[in-house]
Amino acid sequence: MSRIAIVGAGASGLAAAFQLSEKSHEVCVFEKSRGVSGRAASRSRNGCRYDYGANYFKPESNEVAELIFRTLPHDELCRIAGDIWTFDANGNHAPGDPKQNASAKWTYRSGISTLGKLLIDAGNFTLRRESLIEGLHHHKTHWTVKETGGTSHGPFDKVLLTPPAPQSVDLLKNSEASPEMLSDMISVLESVPYHIQFSVMLNFNATLTLPGDAYAMINTDRKHRLAWLSNEGQKQGHVPAGESLLVAQMNPKWSAEHEEDSPPSIIAAAYESVNSLLGNNLPTLHWADTQRWRYAHPNGEAKIEDTASASEIGLYFAGDAFVGKGRVPGALQTGLAAANRMLAHS
Numbered sequence: 452m453s454r455i456a457i458v459g460a461g462a463s464g465l466a467a468a469f470q471l472s473e474k475s476h477e478v479c480v481f482e483k484s485r486g487v488s489g490r491a492a493s494r495s496r497n498g499c500r501y502d503y504g505a506n507y508f509k510p511e512s513n514e515v516a517e518l519i520f521r522t523l524p525h526d527e528l529c530r531i532a533g534d535i536w537t538f539d540a541n542g543n544h545a546p547g548d549p550k551q552n553a554s555a556k557w558t559y560r561s562g563i564s565t566l567g568k569l570l571i572d573a574g575n576f577t578l579r580r581e582s583l584i585e586g587l588h589h590h591k592t593h594w595t596v597k598e599t600g601g602t603s604h605g606p607f608d609k610v611l612l613t614p615p616a617p618q619s620v621d622l623l624k625n626s627e628a629s630p631e632m633l634s635d636m637i638s639v640l641e642s643v644p645y646h647i648q649f650s651v652m653l654n655f656n657a658t659l660t661l662p663g664d665a666y667a668m669i670n671t672d673r674k675h676r677l678a679w680l681s682n683e684g685q686k687q688g689h690v691p692a693g694e695s696l697l698v699a700q701m702n703p704k705w706s707a708e709h710e711e712d713s714p715p716s717i718i719a720a721a722y723e724s725v726n727s728l729l730g731n732n733l734p735t736l737h738w739a740d741t742q743r744w745r746y747a748h749p750n751g752e753a754k755i756e757d758t759a760s761a762s763e764i765g766l767y768f769a770g771d772a773f774v775g776k777g778r779v780p781g782a783l784q785t786g787l788a789a790a791n792r793m794l795a796h797s
């Protein structure tokens with residue numbers, strides 16, 4: 452039995468923790484936030500439940516489908532009604548790719564963060580919330596992890612890092628281990644920058660629909676101020692009858708240019724963009740919410756093979772930096788794969 456520390460309770464970290472605890476390893480997950488599930492995030496406000504990070508998932512591999520549809524409880528799963536349409540820089544919209552639209556899109560009735568909670572309930576591991584890990588220390592035979600405030604935890608035989616690559620880089624720069632290995636791993640992770648993105652949630656006291664009764668609309672030429680618009684009302688149990696909640700994800704370039712703008716000005720820009728896209732007859736806003744995702748999506752892909760020298764001394768990696776795009780199923784897959792590599796080395 453190995454003692455394993457996992458940094459990050461997002462999809463990748465929790466999938467790894469679940470898998471390792473199934474094989475009776477002693478696992479402790481350290482999560483800097485109070486909530487779990489990372490960017491697969493949901494929030495409740497004024498009777499609405501909404502997904503303000505990842506908006507849906509489509510399991511892409513048999514292993515992830517097995518986990519979601521069979522291993523974990525699935526009575527809370529909710530198949531999202533409606534297609535994903537497209538729009539261009541000028542706001543011209545069209546039905547999306549029929550092949551893509553034919554495959555089911557999923558979330559949970561209580562929000563996409565239910566995925567993280569189900570992995571925690573099904574696994575048998577320790578979870579330390581509000582525990583920001585700022586560095587690692589490799590001793591000859593084991594690892595310790597350093598929490599802000601100075602507390603060290605350990606000993607651990609193995610450590611798995613799952614934060615977005617730039618956050619793992621900060622952590623490694625503050626770590627004590629072979630300098631050559633650290634600098635190699637920092638180079639691997641620095642090859643994957645992440646972009647910033649604002650999510651803006653707009654609530655109305657009216658029932659609104661998107662063109663074609665679509666669930667969502669995506670900007671395909673990436674030149675519109677909006678990258679994505681979706682209707683949470685298409686998800687069972689998310690929005691009370693007679694109301695609407697639209698999720699607008701702003702263009703990454705626009706988000707970077709407005710990084711320091713105040714929430715009211717971000718909300719005003721999102722409202723104006725959605726209004727123009729939908730034909731300039733949006734009702735008055737009832738309430739709104741915003742989230743600035745500092746590390747929303749990876750712009751590149753690191754190769755897990757390039758981390759092999761670190762795993763030889765018990766340091767492993769997972770997360771969407773190794774997928775090449777922001778995807779919940781991809782992140783789950785990297786967590787399962789990391790667990791399998793650790794089991795193979797046990």
Ligand SMILES: Cc1cc2nc3c(=O)[nH]c(=O)nc-3n(C[C@H](O)[C@H](O)[C@H](O)COP(=O)(O)OP(=O)(O)OC[C@H]3O[C@@H](n4cnc5c(N)ncnc54)[C@H](O)[C@@H]3O)c2cc1C
Nearest residue numbers: 459461462463483489490505506584614770771777778779
């Ligand atoms: C706006 C937006 C829309 C998206 N839309 C979709 C979508 O529709 N479909 C889809 O499949 N995917 C989507 N994604 C991408 C998807 O959310 C991610 O790819 C996936 O959730 C990443 O999981 P992860 O485990 O790799 O990372 P994360 O979910 O980021 O988990 C990492 C965890 O590590 C924690 N952490 C970081 N540093 C430390 C530290 N030093 N100490 C302790 N804890 C730490 C973080 O708090 C976090 O909980 C979207 C993402 C965003 C932001």
